[in-house]
Amino acid sequence: MTENTPKGRPFDTDLTKRVLAAVRSQLEDYGFVNLSIEKIASEVGCGKTAIYRRWPTKPELVAAAILDTSEIGDLPDTGDVVDDLVEHAWQNLENFRRSEDETGNNGLLLAMFNMDVIPIISESFMQARHAMGREIIARGVKRGQVSSDLDHDLIIDTLAGLTLFRTTLKPDTRVRTDDEIKATYRSLVRSLIGDPR
Amino acid sequence: MTENTPKGRPFDTDLTKRVLAAVRSQLEDYGFVNLSIEKIASEVGCGKTAIYRRWPTKPELVAAAILDTSEIGDLPDTGDVVDDLVEHAWQNLENFRRSEDETGNNGLLLAMFNMDVIPIISESFMQARHAMGREIIARGVKRGQVSSDLDHDLIIDTLAGLTLFRTTLKPDTRVRTDDEIKATYRSLVRSLIGDPR
DNA sequence: ACAATAACGAAACGATACGTTGTGTTGCAC
C-alpha cells in the first residue's frame, strides 16, 4: 500500500479560496510590492500561519492566486483555422481582462512580471497555452488552410504578444468594443497565415 | 530676468551616474522587490540622503535607471518602409536586450512592470517610440508602399508586442542569431503590410 | 574675504512587512 491517507486535521478548502480571492483583490489595488500578507490574514480572518502553511513565500502565494483564475480553456475546433486562432487569442484576452478593474488597470497581470513568479506561471500555464496554439495550426495545415512553410511559433507568439502589449504597456485611451477587437484579431490572423480573404 | 542661477553646492553628476548604474546592476540580479536603496548607497559609497534628494521614491529611482539606458533612437528613413519597420523593431529589441544577462533573464525589463513605474516609462518613452512607428508608416503611405486602409496602430503594436512577449514571458530555449531574428521581423512586417514579396 | 545656500556622509529614527517560532485549541481518522 503506497496509499497516502492524510493524517490529522485537513486543510480548510474554503479558507484557501478566500485567501486567494483576497490576494487577487489586494494585487488589483496595491500591486505586488504593497501586498501585505498580514493584511490578507486579518481581512480573511485567519492567522498568518494558515497562509504560510500553504504557500511558503509571497511569490508562490501570488502565483497561486493568478493561476487560480487563469483558465486554460477548451481547444477551439470549428473546422476553420482562422476562427480557431481568433478564439485562441480571445481566450488569452479574457484571461487578462478577468483581472482588469474599471479604469483598465491590471495589477494582477502586472504581478506576474516578477522574477520569482514568471517561472511558475510559465511552466504551468504559458507552455500549455502555446501548445494549444500549435495544435490549432497543425490541424489547419492538415486541412490545407495553412502552409507548413510558415513559422508557426511566430504566429502564436505574435497574437499573444499583441494582447500582452496592449493590456500592459499601452493603457490605450481608445474604447474598443468586443466586436472591434475580434475583427482586429481576425484581420491580423489572416495577415499572418497569408489568407487571401 | 526670470533666470534661475542655481544656488549652493551643485549635484555631483558623476555620483548620479554611478547610482543609476548600481541600480541597474541590482535590478538585474535581484529584481525590483529585493532592490535595496541602502545597499545601493553603501555600494556607491554615498549616503541615502544623496539618493532621496534626487528621486523621492523607489519607483521613481527605478524608472530613472531604466530610462537612463533606453534610447529613443534615430528615425529610420531608408526609403523602404519594410526596412524602416524592421529597423524600428530592432531598436526595440536592442533596448530590451541591453539589460539582459548571460542567461537571458532580464530583471531590468521586468522592473518596468510595476504600477508606479509603468506610467513614467510610458509617458516619456513608449509614446515617443509609438509616434516614430506612425511616422515610418505615414512615409510608406506617401510613397505608395503601404495602403492607408490598414490599421497602422495594429502594425506597430504587433511588432512591439512580439518583442515584448518573447523577451519576458517566453524565455525561449532556442538560440537565434541576429540575422534570424531580423529575417523573422522582415517576414512579419511583410505579412502585416500585405507585401506580395 | 566672507556670507548664503544647498549637496554631502553618517547616524538614528518610526513604521511596516517578511517569515519563523511557540502556545494552546480544534477537527478528523483509527
Added chain:
DNA sequence: GTGCAACACAACGTATCGTTTCGTTATTGT
C-alpha cells in the same frame, strides 16, 4: 481515547523604506 496536523493568536528577529538631524564641504554672489 489517542495521535496527528491545521487552526488562531502572539511574539520575535531581521530587513527595508523614507525621514530627520548634524556637522562638513563645494559653489555663487557681494
